[in-house]
Amino acid sequence: MSLSFKYIPLTFLNDVNIIKEQIKNTVILRYLFDKYGAFSKLEKLITGTQYGYNASALQSGKNKFLRISDITDGKVDWDAVPFCDCSDEDTYLLNKNDLLIARTGGTTGKSFIINNPPDKAIFAGYLIRIRANKENNPEFLNLFLNSYVYWSQVVSLNKGEFRPSVNATKLKDLIIPKIDIEIQKEAINISKGISVEGYDELVIDIAKALNEFDNSQEIIKHCSIQLQNSALLKQSILQEAIQGKLTADWREQNPDTESASELLKRIKAEKDQLIKDKKIKKEKTLPPITAEEIPFELPEGWVWCRLGDIFSTTSGGTPTKGNHRYWKGEITWYKSGELNDGYLDIESHEKITQIGLKESSATLFPKGTLLIAMYGATAGKLAILGREATTNQAVCGFFENDNIITAYLFDFLLSNRSKMIKESWGMSQPNISQTYLRNFAFALPPFEEQKAIVEKVETLMQKCQALEQEIKTSEANAQMLMQAVLKEAFEGKQEVVEV
Numbered sequence: 054m055s056l057s058f059k060y061i062p063l064t065f066l067n068d069v070n071i072i073k074e075q076i077k078n079t080v081i082l083r084y085l086f087d088k089y090g091a092f093s094k095l096e097k098l099i100t101g102t103q104y105g106y107n108a109s110a111l112q113s114g115k116n117k118f119l120r121i122s123d124i125t126d127g128k129v130d131w132d133a134v135p136f137c138d139c140s141d142e143d144t145y146l147l148n149k150n151d152l153l154i155a156r157t158g159g160t161t162g163k164s165f166i167i168n169n170p171p172d173k174a175i176f177a178g179y180l181i182r183i184r185a186n187k188e189n190n191p192e193f194l195n196l197f198l199n200s201y202v203y204w205s206q207v208v209s210l211n212k213g214e215f216r217p218s219v220n221a222t223k224l225k226d227l228i229i230p231k232i233d234i235e236i237q238k239e240a241i242n243i244s245k246g247i248s249v250e251g252y253d254e255l256v257i258d259i260a261k262a263l264n265e266f267d268n269s270q271e272i273i274k275h276c277s278i279q280l281q282n283s284a285l286l287k288q289s290i291l292q293e294a295i296q297g298k299l300t301a302d303w304r305e306q307n308p309d310t311e312s313a314s315e316l317l318k319r320i321k322a323e324k325d326q327l328i329k330d331k332k333i334k335k336e337k338t339l340p341p342i343t344a345e346e347i348p349f350e351l352p353e354g355w356v357w358c359r360l361g362d363i364f365s366t367t368s369g370g371t372p373t374k375g376n377h378r379y380w381k382g383e384i385t386w387y388k389s390g391e392l393n394d395g396y397l398d399i400e401s402h403e404k405i406t407q408i409g410l411k412e413s414s415a416t417l418f419p420k421g422t423l424l425i426a427m428y429g430a431t432a433g434k435l436a437i438l439g440r441e442a443t444t445n446q447a448v449c450g451f452f453e454n455d456n457i458i459t460a461y462l463f464d465f466l467l468s469n470r471s472k473m474i475k476e477s478w479g480m481s482q483p484n485i486s487q488t489y490l491r492n493f494a495f496a497l498p499p500f501e502e503q504k505a506i507v508e509k510v511e512t513l514m515q516k517c518q519a520l521e522q523e524i525k526t527s528e529a530n531a532q533m534l535m536q537a538v539l540k541e542a543f544e545g546k547q548e549v550v551e552v
Contacts, residue, residue, distance in 0.1 A: 057540075057543065057544045058079060058083065058201050058202045058205040058543045058544075059201060059205045059539075059540065059543065060076070060201055060535070060536060060539040060540070060543070061201055061204040061205060061208050063204065064159070065159065065160045065163060068126075069270060071127075072266075073263055073266060074199060074244075075199055075200055075201055075204070076201070076262055076263060076266055076539065076542070077244060077259050077262075077263065078196050078197070078199055078200035078202075078244055079200040079201040079202050079542075079543055080255070080258050080259050080262050080542055080543070081196070081200075081240050081243055081244055081255065081259070082196075082197065082200055082202045082229075082230055082240075083202070083542070083543055083544070084252075084254075084255045084258065085230040085232055085236070085240060086230050089230060089231065089232055089236070091230070091231035091232075092228050092229065092230055092231050093228075093229055093230075093231040094225060094226055094227065094228065094229070095183075095194075095197075095224060095225055095226070095227040095228075095229050096224075096225035096226070097231075098185060098186060098188075098189040098194060098229060099183045099184055099185060099186055099189075099194070099225075100183075100184045100185075100186050101183075101184070102181055102182070102183055102221035102224060102225065103144065103145070103181065103182045103183075104156075104178060104180075104181055104221070105145065105175075105176040105177045105178040105179065105180040105181070105182070106118075106137070106139055106141070106144075106145040106175050106176065106177060106178060107177070107178040108137040108138075108139070108177075109137070110135035110136070110137060111135060111136045111137055111138070112135065112136065113136050114136030114137050114138045115136070115138055115139075115173060116136060116137050116138065116139045116142065116173050116174065116175050117131060117134050117135075117136060117170070117171045117173070117174035117175070118134065118135050118136055118137040118139075118174075118175060118176075118177060119134055119147065119153070119170075119174060119175070119176045119177060119180075120134075120135075120176075120177040120179070120180075121155050121158065121160060121177070121179050121180060124153075124163075124165045127165065129165070131170075131171050131174075134174075137175070139175050142173060142175065145175035145176060145182075146173070146174070146175060147167050147170040147174045147175060147176055147182070148167065148170070148184070149167060149168060149169060149170065150166065150167065150168075150184075150185065150191035150192075151166075151167040151170075151182050151183075151184055151191075152164055152165070152166050152167070152182070152183045152184070152185075152191065152194055152195060152198065153165045153166075153167065153176055153180045153181070153182055154180065154181045154182075154183065154198070154219060154224065155179060155180060155219070156179055156180065156181050156218055156219045156220060157179055157218045157219075158179065161207070161218060161219055162203075162204065162207040162208075162219050164195070164198035164199065166191065166192075166195045181219065181220075181221060181224065183224065188233075188234060189234060189237065190234055190237040190238060190241065192237075192241045193234075193237035193238075193240060193241055196240060196241060196244050197229050201539075201543060202228075202229075202543075203227065206227050206228065207219060207223075207227075210223050239252070243255065243256070243259075258542065261542070262538070262539065262542035265535070265538040265539075265542075266535060266538070266539065269531050269532070269534055269535035269538070270535075272527065272528070272531035272534075273528055273531050273532065273535075276524050276525070276527050276528035276531065277528070279524045280521060280524055280525075283517055283520055283521050283524065286517060287514060287517050288468065290510060290513045290514065290517070291464055291467055291468035291510065292468050294464055294468070294506050294509065294510050295464065295465050295468050295469075295496050295506075296349050296351075296352075296496070297351065297352035297355060297496075297498060297502075297506075299506060299509045299510070299513075300498075300502055300505050300506055300509060301352070303502060303505045304352060304353075304354065304502065307501065307502075310354065310499045310501050310502060311499055311500065311501075312354045312356070312499060313354060313355050313356040313497045313498055313499050314356045316456055316497065316499060316500055317356055317358055317362070317363070317497060319456065320362070320363045320454065320456050320457075321362065321363075323456075324363075333365055336361065336491075339359045339361050339362060339491065339492060340492075342357050342358070342359065342494050346494045347494065348494070351496055352498075354498070354499055354502070355496060355497060355498050355499070356497050357494055357495070357496065357497070358494075358495055358497050359491065359492055359493065359494060359495060360451075360490055360491055360492075360493045360495045361490075361491030361492060362495075363454055363456070363457060363495070363497070364451045364452065364454055364457070364462075365451075365452045366449055366450060366451050366452070366487055366490060366491065367416050367449070367450060367452075367487075368414075368416070368427070368444075368446050368447075368448065368449050368450070368487060369387075369414075369415055369416055369418075369443055369444030369445050369446050369447070369448045369449075369450070370413050370414030370415035370416065370443075370445070370446050371413065371414075371415065371445045371446055372405055372409035372410070372412065372413035372415060373413070376409070378406060378408050378409065379405055379406055379408065379409030379412070379413065380403065380404070380405055380406065380409060381404065381406070382404050382405050382406030382407065382409060383404060383406070383407075384404055384405045384406065384407065384409070384410055384417070384442075384443055385400070385401045385404060385440060385441070385442035385443065386401050386403050386404055386405045386415070386442070386443045386444065386445070387401050387424070387436075387442055387443070387444045387445070387448070388401075388402070388403075388444070388445050388447070388448075389426035389427075389429060389431045389434065389444070389445060389447040389448050390426075390430075390431050390434075391436075392424055392425075392426050392431065392434040392435060392436040392448070393434075393436055394434060394435050394436065394467070395436065395437070396436070396437050396438075396439045397424070397436035397437065397438055397439055397440075397442075398438075398439025398440050401442065405443060410443060414446070415443045415444075416443060416444075416450065417441060417442075417443055418438055418441065418442055418443065418444065418450045418452075419438070419441055419452070419453070420438050420439060420440055420441055421437065421438060421453045421459060422437070422438045422450045422451065422452055422453060423435065423436075423437050423438075423450070423451040423453075423459050423462055423463055423466075424436045424437075424438060424444060424448050424449070424450050424451075425448065425449050425451070425466060425485070425490070426447055426448055426485075427447055427448065427449050427484065427485045427486065427487070427490075428447055428482060428483060428484040428485065429447060429482055429483075430482070431447075432473075432474055432477070432482070432483040432484070432485055433470040433471075433473055433474050433483070433485065435463055435466055435467060435470075437459055437460070437463055449485075449487055449490060456500060457497075457500075457503065458500075458503040458504060458507050460507040460510075460511075461498070461503040461506055461507050464506070464507065464510050465495065465496065469493070473485050473489075473493070476489070477489055
């Protein structure tokens with residue numbers, strides 16, 4: 054009988070050399086299962102298991118107190134390890150070649166072999182210590198704990214658990230090849246790259262598995278570079294769009310189009326009339342745009358203005374969370390994290406009531422409003438509303454203007470997102486204020502040219518998205534190929550039992 058094991062992608066194992074080490078060890082262990090046809094539970098190879106000591110870390114004390122967080126990339130800086138005062142040193146003492154295993158948290162199952170610990174060093178409660186018995190080599194146990202033979206079993210044991218964990222009982226039941234200590238030493242030497250007589254077939258199998266892994270990684274790396282290039286291409290398209298470079302031919306073919314300066318006059322006149330009719334409030338006059346603010350030269354017929362010259366804006370609001378009358382209503386209420394850099398017409402995670410809207414600072418934005426997240430991790434995220442909705446206070450809404458194509462405003466803001474975030478970075482996070490947005494210099498094209506720009510951008514973006522989908526498909530195929538190759542390398546050559 055032999056056993057079949059799987060390649061398990063682990064978030065905390067992302068170094069390619071470490072992954073290759075795990076692959077190599079897995080091929081070695083599979084070979085040993087096949088050649089000797091016997092396996093044992095881990096408990097037969099160790100003296101027992103011991104949970105760590107529970108205490109608070111101290112700046113000084115009689116015992117070095119090793120925690121999960123002190124183990125980084127398979128190494129420990131003992132000078133940085135804190136202290137504690139342990140009342141039972143004999144139980145928790147760390148010796149050379151002890152093996153520690155994380156039993157909970159994001160690195161569940163990750164192990165570490167102790168080399169030359171300080172005198173009286175002990176280990177913390179979220180770790181389990183195991184020791185090889187006299188008939189077994191601790192380095193062989195370490196080889197096992199750094200293989201997908203081990204990880205296949207650990208992950209399988211934690212299926213369906215909200216918080217993965219490894220306990221002493223689970224560890225003892227893990228399957229490992231049953232071989233004597235001399236064969237274990239040979240396996241260790243092969244893992245270290247030392248030539249051992251009689252293992253030519255195994256060396257070839259290891260080389261084949263690692264070569265196929267390297268090939269798949271090259272494809273995946275190439276796909277990643279292509280995706281990065283596609284992102285740069287999309288940014289270039291947006292930049293050329295707002296500079297009028299995409300529509301140079303269009304302007305030659307449409308010389309009699311109304312200029313943006315005339316359009317701007319009409320926008321301002323309409324805005325003044327709305328203020329006169331008391332439909333909108335009069336806002337503070339914005340200063341003229343200075344030469345230092347102009348990032349590039351505009352085509353003939355375009356004009357610079359400020360966003361606040363042509364758009365009315367306001368932010369959202371959040372009704373009091375503790376008031377049940379304000380929540381679980383029928384009005385869509387988006388948080389900044391729900392903005393999707395596209396048309397937003399999905400159901401919101403939360404909804405507010407009419408009284409919640411009335412008695413709070415929330416604003417009911419009409420369909421077609423452009424939203425931008427103003428601060429936090431999602432600063433600069435955009436969306437055009439596909440439905441009437443409210444938002445939280447971290448979102449600013451640009452109300453529709455009949456003289457501006459909203460999709461052009463979207464493209465303009467998206468092309469300037471990095472600039473906005475860079476210029477608006479606060480003490481700990483970006484803060485794109487409404488004042489900043491109102492004062493932002495806006496490249497205004499003629500109305501008809503706005504339409505042409507939006508159509509051109511949409512066509513080019515669709516081509517980029519199709520290209521990205523092809524790249525992602527290639528990347529997925531490379532991942533599948535890698536899985537298939539490793540499956541073949543990890544499978545036994547006799548009757549297969551899944552672990």
